[in-house]
Amino acid sequence: MNYDFKSAEKKWQERWEREGVFNAVDGSDKPKFYALVEFPYPSGAGMHVGHIKAYSGLEVVSRKRRMQGYNVLFPIGFDAYGLPTENYAIKTGIHPRKVTDINIEKFTSQLKRVGFSFDWNRVIDTTQEDYYKWTQWIFLKMFENGLAFRDKTLVNYCPSCKVVLSNEDSQGGKCDICHSDIIQKSKDVWYLRITRYADKLLEGLDEVNFLPNIRLQQENWIGRSTGAFVNFKIKDTDETLRVYTTRPDTLFGVTFMVMAPEHPLLDRYKEQISNFDEVESYRAECAKKTEFERTQLVKDKTGVKLSGFTAVNPVSGKEIPIFISDYVMMGYGTGAIMAVPAHDQRDYDFAKKFGADIIEVIKGGDIEKEAYAGDGEMVNSGFLNGLTNKKDSIAAMIKHLEEKGVGEAGVQYKMKDWAFNRQRYWGEPIPIVYCDTCGMVPVPYNELPLRLPEVQNFAPGSDGESPLAKIDSFVNCTCPKCGAKARRETDTMPQWAGSSWYFLRYIDPHNNERFADADKLKYWGQVDWYNGGMEHVTRHLIYSRFWHRFLYDIGEVPYKEPYAKRTAQGLILGPDGEKMSKSKGNVVDPNDVVDALGADVLRTYVLFMGDYEKAAPWSESSVMGCKRFIDRVWGLTNMIGEGEGYSAKLETSFHKTIKKVSDDLETLKYNTAIAALMTLLNQIYAAGSVTRKELETFIALLNPIAPHVTEEINEVIGNKTLLAVTPWPAYDEAKCVDDEIEIAVQINGKVRAKVVIPADADADTAIAKAKAEPGAVAFIEGKTVIKELYVKGRLVNIVVK
RNA sequence: GCGGAUGUGGCGGAAUUGGCAGACGCGCUGGCUUCAGGUGCCAGUGAAUGCAAGUUCAUGUGGGUUCGACUCCCGUCAUCCGCACCA
Numbered sequence: 001m002n003y004d005f006k007s008a009e010k011k012w013q014e015r016w017e018r019e020g021v022f023n024a025v026d027g028s029d030k031p032k033f034y035a036l037v038e039f040p041y042p043s044g045a046g047m048h049v050g051h052i053k054a055y056s057g058l059e060v061v062s063r064k065r066r067m068q069g070y071n072v073l074f075p076i077g078f079d080a081y082g083l084p085t086e087n088y089a090i091k092t093g094i095h096p097r098k099v100t101d102i103n104i105e106k107f108t109s110q111l112k113r114v115g116f117s118f119d120w121n122r123v124i125d126t127t128q129e130d131y132y133k134w135t136q137w138i139f140l141k142m143f144e145n146g147l148a149f150r151d152k153t154l155v156n157y158c159p160s161c162k163v164v165l166s167n168e169d170s171q172g173g174k175c176d177i178c179h180s181d182i183i184q185k186s187k188d189v190w191y192l193r194i195t196r197y198a199d200k201l202l203e204g205l206d207e208v209n210f211l212p213n214i215r216l217q218q219e220n221w222i223g224r225s226t227g228a229f230v231n232f233k234i235k236d237t238d239e240t241l242r243v244y245t246t247r248p249d250t251l252f253g254v255t256f257m258v259m260a261p262e263h264p265l266l267d268r269y270k271e272q273i274s275n276f277d278e279v280e281s282y283r284a285e286c287a288k289k290t291e292f293e294r295t296q297l298v299k300d301k302t303g304v305k306l307s308g309f310t311a312v313n314p315v316s317g318k319e320i321p322i323f324i325s326d327y328v329m330m331g332y333g334t335g336a337i338m339a340v341p342a343h344d345q346r347d348y349d350f351a352k353k354f355g356a357d358i359i360e361v362i363k364g365g366d367i368e369k370e371a372y373a374g375d376g377e378m379v380n381s382g383f384l385n386g387l388t389n390k391k392d393s394i395a396a397m398i399k400h401l402e403e404k405g406v407g408e409a410g411v412q413y414k415m416k417d418w419a420f421n422r423q424r425y426w427g428e429p430i431p432i433v434y435c436d437t438c439g440m441v442p443v444p445y446n447e448l449p450l451r452l453p454e455v456q457n458f459a460p461g462s463d464g465e466s467p468l469a470k471i472d473s474f475v476n477c478t479c480p481k482c483g484a485k486a487r488r489e490t491d492t493m494p495q496w497a498g499s500s501w502y503f504l505r506y507i508d509p510h511n512n513e514r515f516a517d518a519d520k521l522k523y524w525g526q527v528d529w530y531n532g533g534m535e536h537v538t539r540h541l542i543y544s545r546f547w548h549r550f551l552y553d554i555g556e557v558p559y560k561e562p563y564a565k566r567t568a569q570g571l572i573l574g575p576d577g578e579k580m581s582k583s584k585g586n587v588v589d590p591n592d593v594v595d596a597l598g599a600d601v602l603r604t605y606v607l608f609m610g611d612y613e614k615a616a617p618w619s620e621s622s623v624m625g626c627k628r629f630i631d632r633v634w635g636l637t638n639m640i641g642e643g644e645g646y647s648a649k650l651e652t653s654f655h656k657t658i659k660k661v662s663d664d665l666e667t668l669k670y671n672t673a674i675a676a677l678m679t680l681l682n683q684i685y686a687a688g689s690v691t692r693k694e695l696e697t698f699i700a701l702l703n704p705i706a707p708h709v710t711e712e713i714n715e716v717i718g719n720k721t722l723l724a725v726t727p728w729p730a731y732d733e734a735k736c737v738d739d740e741i742e743i744a745v746q747i748n749g750k751v752r753a754k755v756v757i758p759a760d761a762d763a764d765t766a767i768a769k770a771k772a773e774p775g776a777v778a779f780i781e782g783k784t785v786i787k788e789l790y791v792k793g794r795l796v797n798i799v800v801k
Numbered sequence: 802g803c804g805g806a807u808g809u810g811g812c813g814g815a816a817u818u819g820g821c822a823g824a825c826g827c828g829c830u831g832g833c834u835u836c837a838g839g840u841g842c843c844a845g846u847g848a849a850u851g852c853a854a855g856u857u858c859a860u861g862u863g864g865g866u867u868c869g870a871c872u873c874c875c876g877u878c879a880u881c882c883g884c885a886c887c888a
Contacts, residue, residue, distance in 0.1 A: 217883065337888045609826095625827055754821080766812095
């Protein structure tokens with residue numbers, strides 16, 4: 001009898017769903033396990049084998065946990081707001097709602113065909129009213145708590161998408177969506193004050209178990225640095241120019257200052273700065289540069305020296321010039337720096353070009369040649385002279401500054417506040433009303449959701465206005481506070497809003513009273529294990545930790561950190577070793593694999609193809625190896641022989657394999673778990689027959705990975721209970737070792753022979769046996785034995801001279 | 802520039818964390834089998850050398866520690882990723 005994977009897979013998928021085998025039970029007595037995978041963006045292209053790999057890891061763990069008696073919550077949903085759907089709508093005129101529904105249906109059927117054990121009763125769609133109502137609700141809570149605010153600043157702007165982007169969405173100076181160069185534009189935008197949570201997000205990392213590289217990337221992104229703020233007096237004014245520095249101890253070496261060209265102080269002293277026309281033309285020059293160009297010109301510094309506008313060094317009392325230059329960014333620190341050319345290469349380059357003084361304050365380098373950033377004895381630094389420890393000199397200087405009232409210790413972050421509004425249609429409307437008398441007024445909670453209105457044209461206006469701005473019936477409203485005529489905010493939230501709290505909604509997806517019931521939140525608690533892509537580590541993972549922590553702070557969720565553990569899978573590359581992309585034509589469609597070889601083969605292969613955390617290329621022929629494996633597993637049904645329990649020959653192998661698979665599935669080592677099952681299968685084939693007990697153990701171990709074929713076998717051998725709810729096989733540690741073992745006999749560390757000894761042999765026995773081995777004798781004869789070692793169960797090493 | 806990771810057969814990758822390098826799979830070679838047609842079964846497969854038992858070499862590269870190193874230490878090269886004029 002051949003295994004007909006097509007009908008079998010369909011049969012089992014239908015039965016699982018019919019019986020609700022994978023539905024999580026609220027408040028069950030069993031221990032809970034909440035496994036989370038990043039919900040997909042339902043794009044028109046359909047799913048990708050990469051999605052399958054991303055979900056298969058925790059899919060296997062979830063199935064195993066159910067067999068181990070856990071109440072498992074393993075949900076899925078759709079992160080459906082976003083630009084690709086909107087752009088498609090602009091191009092085709094088809095409403096994004098319709099496109100989204102079609103795509104979600106497509107994704108759902110694809111996911112079901114693979115046999116994932118998701119709880120389909122808890123599916124969420126971020127674009128549904130009953131979901132985004134709560135996204136808006138959380139936004140209003142943030143607004144209420146001063147975490148959502150408007151500000152006019154320089155923002156990242158994509159001229160092609162005509163949209164403001166967050167810092168996270170413009171990594172590398174490129175638009176996250178269309179990869180155009182980002183420009184800096186002065187705009188009045190919504191921000192979420194994520195910087196207020198910088199320290200909490202940093203400290204929270206201590207409480208959770210994230211892969212080290214994930215943790216590090218978050219730390220770097222937050223980018224905390226400590227130093228001091230120093231106030232420099234501007235000569236002939238009451239003004240001070242404030243700077244941030246990590247090295248206040250080099251203050252005696254400050255020979256000039258540099259302000260960002262956009263620094264607002266400049267405009268206030270237009271009159272005093274006699275060459276303000278130069279300032280303006282330099283600004284115009286800078287505005288033309290993209291973020292990329294601005295960072296490319298690292299060596300060739302440009303700038304303008306201000307005339308009639310100088311500062312006073314607060315420790316030396318010397319008058320020093322002020323420049324403007326675009327190597328100083330308005331977005332970090334205070335937008336101005338104190339330049340220490342002797343000990344900072346950028347300042348050094350600038351000083352050389354503009355003829356500023358270079359004063360050495362730390363010994364150890366050669367400042368004739370380049371800036372010296374190392375440690376050393378302080379010189380030319382008044383009260384700091386002679387100090388050799390960086391920490392001491394920094395502390396001494398800060399103390400001095402604080403006593404004089406011209407500065408204080410301070411902290412800075414690279415992370416910036418989250419630019420939150422998008423001038424787009426397909427997103428959650430921001431529930432704020434502008435009233436001439438009351439200002440910004442939140443839409444009352446009981447009026448949520450603020451529905452996304454229908455529009456005819458999804459394209460943003462040429463002036464970069466949201467499509468919603470054209471809908472008078474949406475824009476015009478009354479002020480909830482005073483009843484006067486008012487206007488609505490017409491921008492929408494970014495794609496990342498809905499995904500910032502979705503893991504909470506899975507806990508109670510149909511609740512109309514709250515985003516999730518408090519008791520249910522308590523029962524399910526943290527996500528026990530969250531797996532997703534590395535590309536989200538400095539976006540979604542930061543954002544969602546921030547939202548969650550905020551909800552904790554206002555008492556809405558019972559625990560600080562949302563995710564107890566976070567891992568990341570590696571990409572699946574195309575067969576050519578390149579990243580899969582439509583344009584390269586190297587995309588593998590999971591549907592094709594399921595059609596041709598079956599879901600079990602696809603599932604097995606994505607886990608077997610390599611280290612789960614690393615990128616690996618897809619290989620047509622390697623998939624066939626997994627197909628062969630699954631077919632051979634089916635072949636076991638023809639090999640059932642006599643005998644109870646494990647056969648003497650295979651008992652140890654079974655215990656070892658149960659142990660290995662049990663361990664490996666917990667540590668992302670799916671590839672070696674499958675390899676161990678393949679090895680065991682080969683051993684069974686070599687033995688020629690399999691006992692019922694052996695077969696039952698084997699299919700139980702394989703079930704989380706290849707659930708269909710194993711359920712089918714389980715049925716064929718007459719078992720009525722689903723394998724999915726059968727207990728996970730147990731092993732006996734004592735039976736994991738063979739009675740007799742073969743160990744290596746080394747002479748001077750080189751293997752010269754092998755010898756079989758009892759596993760519990762002592763060192764003397766083992767060494768004596770090893771020395772008698774003919775292969776070893778030849779190397780020992782005529783030499784003096786210096787040392788003899790026995791490493792239990794491994795080898796004997798005889799050192800001779 | 803800073804930070805991180807990786808480097809093992811023809812390929813994807815193993816290696817109990819200092820103990821027999823190359824598990825498992827692909828590919829390849831030979832044989833068997835079937836209605837000869839992609840996907841069955843068996844055996845072999847790191848390199849060099851040898852009729853052979855064997856011997857020598859081999860985990861990017863150069864040193865070191867050790868009875869013993871893919872694993873630890875120092876140097877070096879290469880590739881990939883992240884951040885980037887962050888003061």
